[in-house]
Amino acid sequence: AQSVTQLDSQVPVFEEAPVELRCNYSSSVSVYLFWYVQYPNQGLQLLLKYLSGSTLVKGINGFEAEFNKSQTSFHLRKPSVHISDTAEYFCAVSDFTGGGNKLTFGTGTQLKVEL
Amino acid sequence: KAGVTQTPRYLIKTRGQQVTLSCSPISGHRSVSWYQQTPGQGLQFLFEYFSETQRNKGNFPGRFSGRQFSNSRSEMNVSTLELGDSALYLCASSLEAGGPYEQYFGPGTRLTVT
Numbered sequence: 001a002q003s004v005t006q007l008d009s010q011v012p013v014f015e016e017a018p019v020e021l022r023c024n025y026s027s028s029v030s031v032y033l034f035w036y037v038q039y040p041n042q043g044l045q046l047l048l049k050y051l052s053g054s055t056l057v058k059g060i061n062g063f064e065a066e067f068n069k070s071q072t073s074f075h076l077r078k079p080s081v082h083i084s085d086t087a088e089y090f091c092a093v094s095d096f097t098g099g100g101n102k103l104t105f106g107t108g109t110q111l112k113v114e115l
Numbered sequence: 116k117a118g119v120t121q122t123p124r125y126l127i128k129t130r131g132q133q134v135t136l137s138c139s140p141i142s143g144h145r146s147v148s149w150y151q152q153t154p155g156q157g158l159q160f161l162f163e164y165f166s167e168t169q170r171n172k173g174n175f176p177g178r179f180s181g182r183q184f185s186n187s188r189s190e191m192n193v194s195t196l197e198l199g200d201s202a203l204y205l206c207a208s209s210l211e212a213g214g215p216y217e218q219y220f221g222p223g224t225r226l227t228v229t
Contacts, residue, residue, distance in 0.1 A: 032215045043119070043205055043220035051215045090158065094215070100171035101146055101209050101218055105158035 002027040002093050006106035013081055014114055021076040021109045023091030033074040034092040034103065035065055044090065050074060061085070086113045116142060119208050119221035127227045133194040136224045140187050140208030146170075147189040148218065149181060152203040161204075164189055165212035193226075201228045 007022045025031060032051050036044040048059025055067040065076045074091060091106040120139045128134050140147050148171075149161040160173040164183035181191040187208075193200055203223045209216040 036220075041222075043222045044207075045220070046217055049215070049217065092158075100163045100165075100212055101148055101207075101216060102160050102163060102171045102173075103148075103150075103158075103218065104160070105150075107157045 002031065002095060002104045004091050004093050004104055004106035006091055006109050008109050009107065010110045010112065012112045012114060015083055016080050018079050019077065019081050019085075019111065021089050021091075021111065023074045023076065023106060025072050025074065025091070025093045027072075027093060027095060029095045031093045031095050033065075033067060034094070035059065035063070035074075035076050036090045036092060036105075037061075038088045038090065038108075040087075047076070047089075081111070081113050083113050083115065085111060087111060119206055119219050121204075121206050121221040121224050123224060124222065125225045125227075127229060128196050129229055130196055130198060132196050133192065134196060134226060135190055135192045136204055136206075136226070138189045138191075138206030138208075138221060140189070140206075141219055144208040144210055144219070145187050146209045146212045146216070147183055147187065148207045148209075149189070149191050150205045150207065151175075152205060152223070153201070158205075161191065163212065170212050196228045198228050200226065202226060 003026045005024045013019045034049045035047040050067045058064045092103040146165045148163040163171040183189045205223045206221045207218040209218045
């Protein structure tokens with residue numbers, strides 16, 4: 001079984017400051033990792049994904065994440081946040097076993113960017 | 116290309132009733148997954164359909180069911196609604212099953228059970 005832990009339920013940060021949203025996962029097999037963003041009253045939008053290869057993954061809107069297998073982590077970072085980044089961020093994992101696309105999500109981190 | 120569409124966007128039902136939610140995937144996508152999002156339980160996987168067959172099922176009671184049609188559109192049904200079924204139901208489509216295919220999410224259907 002897989003699980004995802006997002007250590008921070010809320011992260012307040014000032015505009016133009018850097019931010020890191022933490023994600024740790026647990027799985028007995030190789031996994032694929034994702035970060036999604038959800039704006040109010042909307043569905044989820046994929047920010048970035050790690051499937052294989054380089055452990056540093058770059059996504060949309062200036063976000064990046066680093067896969068660390070030894071620490072079982074996949075933390076999301078942005079060097080300078082904007083007010084429009086205020087949203088909820090979800091880390092997700094899948095091993096695509098059984099031929100399916102099932103994602104297991106963390107509990108989410110609410111990023112609040114303040115002026 | 117149009118995104119994933121879900122209808123209706125909002126729904127209010129009474130305990131004991133049943134409800135059907137609809138999802139139209141992105142054109143050409145053959146896999147559809149459903150998720151339930153609540154403040155208490157977060158995002159939980161309900162089931163996935165591919166080529167009209169259920170590929171995966173989450174830990175939900177049998178009151179939750181789904182199906183997929185030959186045009187890949189999917190419906191989910193919840194019978195004998197309970198207050199705890201109030202949630203945002205999200206549908207996601209992907210090109211194929213078996214990963215790692217990107218999943219595209221719809222805006223969701225907000226179900227309120229009174």
